[in-house]
Amino acid sequence: KQEVTQIPAALSVPEGENLVLNCSFTDSAIYNLQWFRQDPGKGLTSLLLIQSSQREQTSGRLNASLDKSSGRSTLYIAASQPGDSATYLCAVFSGGYQKVTFGIGTKLQVIP
Amino acid sequence: GAVVSQHPSWVICKSGTSVKIECRSLDFQATTMFWYRQFPKQSLMLMATSNEGSKATYEQGVEKDKFLINHASLTLSTLTVTSAHPEDSSFYICSARDLRSLYNEQFFGPGTRLTVL
Numbered sequence: 001k002q003e004v005t006q007i008p009a010a011l012s013v014p015e016g017e018n019l020v021l022n023c024s025f026t027d028s029a030i031y032n033l034q035w036f037r038q039d040p041g042k043g044l045t046s047l048l049l050i051q052s053s054q055r056e057q058t059s060g061r062l063n064a065s066l067d068k069s070s071g072r073s074t075l076y077i078a079a080s081q082p083g084d085s086a087t088y089l090c091a092v093f094s095g096g097y098q099k100v101t102f103g104i105g106t107k108l109q110v111i112p
Numbered sequence: 113g114a115v116v117s118q119h120p121s122w123v124i125c126k127s128g129t130s131v132k133i134e135c136r137s138l139d140f141q142a143t144t145m146f147w148y149r150q151f152p153k154q155s156l157m158l159m160a161t162s163n164e165g166s167k168a169t170y171e172q173g174v175e176k177d178k179f180l181i182n183h184a185s186l187t188l189s190t191l192t193v194t195s196a197h198p199e200d201s202s203f204y205i206c207s208a209r210d211l212r213s214l215y216n217e218q219f220f221g222p223g224t225r226l227t228v229l
Contacts, residue, residue, distance in 0.1 A: 043222035102155040
C-alpha cells in the first residue's frame, strides 16, 4: 500500500526566502507524481506534474524534482511571496495511473 | 482547457436527508471521473472511480449503498450521499481524466463542502 509523507507539516518564512517542501513515498513503482496547491476551503490547483521517467519539472519560480529510487520528491519555491501562502499537496499516481495517494500537505505561510 | 466544475459549492442538510453533488467536465469528455473526500487536517482520500456507462468502483471501506455514483454521460458524474449523517460532513472533490492529456492527467473540481446538521 502506497504511503505518502510530507515534511514539514507547516512552514512559516519571510517574504523573498527560497524554500523546499519534501514529499516521500514508500512504493517506487509510480506512474506520475504531481504537486498541487490548495487554498483554504478551495479545490486543487495543479502546479507541476512529473512523469516517472523524468527527474524534474520547472514552472516559473517553482521546480519539482523526483528521485524514484529513493522515493522522494521536492518542491522548490524561489523568492517566496505572500501569495504563495497555501497548503501544498503531493500526489503519487500508481497502479496504472488511476490509483492516487495524497500526502497530508505542507501548510506554507509567507510573511510580508 | 480541461476545466472541471462542481455543483453546489456548499450545501447544508438535515440528518437523514439525501444530497446530490454534480461533477462536470466543461470542455472535454471524461470516460473516467473520480470522487475524493477530505476531512479537516487530513489528506484527500479516493472514494470511488466512476466509469461512464458502467458501475462505479469503490475503495475499501466506502459504502456503495450510501454513496451512490452515476456517470450517465461523458461530461457528468453525480455523487448522492443517502441518509446523510453528521459524520458525512466533509469536503468532496471530484476529478476527471482527460484522454487528450499525454500523461492521463486528472483535472480537479473546486470541491463541495457538505455540512450535515
